[in-house]
Amino acid sequence: MQKKDPYASLRIKEFNIFLLVRFLLVFAWSMQFIIIEWQVYSITKDPWSLGLIGAFEFLPAFSMALFAGHIVDQKEKRNLLALCIALFSLISFGLYFLTTPELIEGWSSKTVLYSIYGLVFFGGFLRSFFGPTIFSLIALIVPKKLYPNAATWSSTTWQVASVLGPAFAGYTIYLIGVNQSLSIVFGLVLLSFFMMFFIKKKPIMNHKKGEPIAKSLKEGISFVFKTKAILGAITLDMISVLFGGAIALLPVFAQDILQVGAKGFGVLRAAPAIGAFITMLITAYIPISRNAGMKLLAAIFGFGVCIIVFGLSTIFWVSLVALFFSGVTDGVSMVIRQTILQLKTPDHMRGRVASVNSMFVGSSNELGALESGITAKLMGTVTAVVFGGTMTLLTVVTTGILNPTLRKLDLTKDLEEHEREE
Structure with a gap:
């Protein structure tokens, strides 16, 4: 090979x-x-x-x-x-x-x-x-x-x-x-x-120029919901961001729980991004298209575990490591999700599918911060973060059971087919 x-x-x-x-x-x-x-x-x-x-x-x-x-x-x-x-x-x-x-x-x-x-x-x-x-x-x-x-x-x-x-x-x-x-x-x-x-x-690439907007939008939404691999990837991303929004509560952890001040806050804030960055560089050398579905589920499950560990930790270095590995797992899932979307979306529908994705994922960032704030107010900061991580784990398990198409997804065949076409 x-x-x-x-x-x-x-x-x-x-x-x-x-x-x-x-x-x-x-x-x-x-x-x-x-x-x-x-x-x-x-x-x-x-x-x-x-x-x-x-x-x-x-x-x-x-x-x-x-x-x-x-x-x-x-x-x-x-x-x-x-x-x-x-x-x-x-x-x-x-x-x-x-x-x-x-x-x-x-x-x-x-x-x-x-x-x-x-x-x-x-x-x-x-x-x-x-x-x-x-x-x-x-x-x-x-x-x-x-x-x-x-x-x-x-x-x-x-x-x-x-x-x-x-x-x-x-x-x-x-x-x-x-x-x-x-x-x-x-x-x-x-x-x-x-x-x-x-x-x-x-x-x-779209040869249906002048197609009625209502029909076009319906076609885009229908395609996403019919394509189980795309729907599963988007849903997992949305839920992990929505319920794993520990970043929104970082100032509280830095000031009141870990007591590390502004300097520590900056280090904690950077940890997930550094983890994701390193992981993305590694995936350029180690392809992750084989058994992509299981790897995606495992990565988001790992993300949920990291969020729970961060929520329970009262030790700075433990919190730092948990956030770093939340970035590592998020980096893996990000690359797999983008690959699934690129390979499974027809050229003439890329704009509409990307828009549905942005509605799911883009909105979940803001809603995730809101969810974190509300649950922190109702449950307390630590409980809110642990709750979010737990909901992420439950979503991964449920998706894995109810969406066998995503669970069994292997992108190697898609790539080999495209190589033969070209």
């Missing part, structure tokens, strides 16, 4: 450009989110205002997701992503403008605050297009036999950018202030826009 090349997808020039664009976008978006949180709290001194930022981004992203998927499947992907980035640059410039000292002095705090919320809302609208467009574009850049390898490098790029963006934002806020930090975000978005044009325009 031919040895797998861990850098196979990286040998495609356009894919490298795509990874650079994705890194710049995720880095800029996550950096911008942290800066805006800081600015809004500086204006209001009210924690509730931070929750509103998430709500204003979540509502349009969730409500527009299916319609965005329909549009993505009907349009050429390179130009559509370039348009999204151009609109994102307008948001970034708007936020930069709203934080200039001259404007802050001339406008009331309430006007500035509402204007920021308005731009965040527009950003949520754009977010509903970014996910499906990026998911669809990957499939048009790399051949199908390289999907697992491409999913690994794409997920790794996302992970690195989402870790470095917030860290860099905190650093620049301290050094040069909010306004100049947002000018860096604007510059990064512009750079990603110009880099997009080094990728060639791609063919439109």
Whole structure:
């Protein structure tokens, strides 16, 4: 059997450009989110205002997701992503403008605050297009036999950018202030826009142009629910994020339970991301397509165990190790989930399937934080985290029993078929 090349997808020039664009976008978006949180709290001194930022981004992203998927499947992907980035640059410039000292002095705090919320809302609208467009574009850049390898490098790029963006934002806020930090975000978005044009325009794979929206949306949802492997992967991801949201309660653990202060909080916050990053790099060398279903179930089961251990721990290093391995297991499941979605989704439906996925998974991040907050209030912090981990374990066991298609899923045959086709 031919040895797998861990850098196979990286040998495609356009894919490298795509990874650079994705890194710049995720880095800029996550950096911008942290800066805006800081600015809004500086204006209001009210924690509730931070929750509103998430709500204003979540509502349009969730409500527009299916319609965005329909549009993505009907349009050429390179130009559509370039348009999204151009609109994102307008948001970034708007936020930069709203934080200039001259404007802050001339406008009331309430006007500035509402204007920021308005731009965040527009950003949520754009977010509903970014996910499906990026998911669809990957499939048009790399051949199908390289999907697992491409999913690994794409997920790794996302992970690195989402870790470095917030860290860099905190650093620049301290050094040069909010306004100049947002000018860096604007510059990064512009750079990603110009880099997009080094990728060639791609063919439109959906030949049902002009199909009624209702029929198109119904077809996308129906496909996901009929394809047990995709439905199982999406459901597991949603539940693990929804009930395993220990990260949302990290400040409580750092200050009141582990008593490690701000420095310890930063280390704990970074641990899952480091674990996931290392795992994704390893999966580039060790393919995980064989017995993918069982590996996915085992990874999310392991994630649930790590969350329970973290919840029960009162020792800093034990909590740190638990969070690290929660990232390791999440990294494995992330790569497998992305591979399943890429291999099992027909080209003409990628936008709609990615939109359904974003509705399940994207919303579960915000809802997971809400669930953690409510259960912590009702049950206590430790009980809430243990409850979340336990619910994750029960979901894995139930899915494994009720969804034999996912349990027995092996992606090696899919990959071999695609290799023969190409």
